[in-house]
Amino acid sequence: MDGDLARVRRFRQLHALVIGDAMLDTYLDGTAVRICREGPVPVVRKTAEHHVPGGAANTAANVRALGAQVTLLGVVGDDLAGGLLRAGLQRMGISATGLFTDAEMATLHKLRIRADGQYVVRFDEGEATQLSVSVEKRLLDYLEHAYATCDVVIVSDYGYSAISPAILDRLIALRVQQPRPLIVDAKFLQRYRAAHATMVTPNHMEARQLIESRFSSASPGIGEPPTSEQYAHWGRQLLTLLDAEHAAITLAADGVMLVSRSGATQHMPAYTTPHANTIGAGDTFTAAVALALGAHATPASAVRIGIDAASIAVTQANTISASYQELLQRVSLRAHTAHAGISKNSAIASRQALQHLRTRLEVERQAGNTIVFTNGVFDVLHAGHIELLRRAKALGDILVVAVNSDRVAQQLKGAGRPIIHERDRLALVSALDSVDYALLFDEETPSDLIRLLRPHIHVKGGDYDGASLPESEAVRAVGGRIVIVPLIGNLSTSAVIGRITALAAAQRTSEGSL
16 A cells, blocks of 8 residues: 555656547536526526637646646637636646647537536537547657657547547557557447557446447446456456456446456446536546556556546536545545554454544545444344444444443443443444444543544434533534434333343243242
8 A cells, every 4th residue: 555655756757648629617516596488498598608628638638737747739720619628737736848730620618508517418529530640740759759758658538539540540550669658538449449458447338338239248238237257257358359458447437447468357446426527537536546456556546546536536517637635635534544453343442443443434534435323232233223334324334333341331221231241242232234433432431532543423322412422512523413313112221131131030930840
C-alpha cells in the first residue's frame, strides 16, 4: 500500500500524451416554472451555464488535475463550441497547441439541460467524419514530436474521427521504436487488436458487446445478471481478440475485474457512493490508471489507484475529475488502515485499532457514505438483536457496533451477567452480515466513542426518549441524529435467560420427584 502512495507522488514528474475525440460538455441548469403552452414540456428558467472539457479533453483535464503534465492531440471545428473548449483547457493549464481546427467538421458537443437537478434533454452536435488530408498530416507531425517527450500514452477513442487508421499505425510504429505504456479506452476496441496495449479499460457493456459479436456463448441466461466468474471469462475472451497485456473491465458500482494475459483474474471492489455522478468517471479512472502505470505500478496497484480516483470524482457535479491532493489523501488513508488490518467485519478490541477505524471511517465519509452507530451488551445473541442491527444498517451504508466490556455489562445488568464472555460476544456480532465493524468498549456510555467516530446516525433500541440519553449531547456535537428502533415483542436477553432458568428449575423438580 505504501507503494501506491509512492506511485501517486510520482505523478508530478510525469508527462502524458492523450490522443482522441475531444468534446465540449455544456450544462444548462434551471428551474421548471410551468408547462409550455406549445406542447407538454416544462418551461425551464435558466439559472446557470457551465462549459467543461469532455471526452478525450476530460481525460486530459483529469491527468492535469492529478498533477502530471499533459499534451492533448485532437480535432475541433471552427465554431463556438471549439472556442469554448480551447478556453476551458487553457484555464486548466492545458496547452491547446495539439488541438487542430478542421473547418469541415463540427466540434463534438454535448448540451445537457436540467430542471431542478433532473435531466430534461441532451442535444449532441458533431458526427463521425473523415479527417481532411491537411489536418491529418498536421496531427501525424505533432504526434511524432509529442510522443518523444511523453512518459505514457492514453487513447480516448469515442468512435468519431480523431484517430484515423494512419494515426493509429504511426502510434504503433512509434511504440516499437520507443516503448511507452499505452492505455486504451475505446468504444470499438477491435480497432486496437494489434496495438499491443499495456491495458484496455472497457466498461462491462463494451466488453460484452465485443465478446457477444465473436462468441455466441458469452451471455448469461435471460434475466440473470452476470456473475464475477462471467466477467472474468469475458476478460479472458477479450484478450484472445486483442494483443493487450491486461484488461480492466469497469463494472460501475461493482468495481473492476482485472484480467491478465497469464489468465490471472482479480475482482477489485469500488467504494459505495450514494447518488454518484458517473459522467466522465471512466475518464478519471483511465487517467489515474495510466499515470500509475507510467510511475511503474503493477496492474493491480494501478487499478486500485484508479478506483480511488474515480470514487472521489463521482461525488462531484457535472463532468468530473479528482485532484492530486484528494487522491494522495485517499491512498494515504487506505494505506494507513491496511497496515492496521482494519477491514469489513473486523472485530476491534485494541485502542490502536480504534484509531485506525476512525481513519477508515474518514475514507467512507469522504466517499459520501452514511455511518450508523449503535451499542449494547449483546449477551446471548437472539432474534431481537439481529432485527435491531438489520434496521440500523438499513438507515445508512456503514454500521459500527460497540459491544460493552464484561465489567460494564455487569454494572448494567447485575450479578451473574454477562453470560457470554466479551471476546465471544464481540466475535459473534462482528460475524453478522449487517455489521461492518464491531468494537469493544469499556466506558459506561458511548459518548467518547461517538465524538471519536463521528457517526451520522446513532441508533438505540427500546422506548428511550432521545433527548434523555446520556450520549445525546455527544451526538449533537458531531452533527448526528438519534433514531430509536422499538424492540420486537418481549424479546430480550433477560427474558431468554429467565426462560432458560425456569426450564432448568422445572427439569430439576421433575428429576427430584422420580
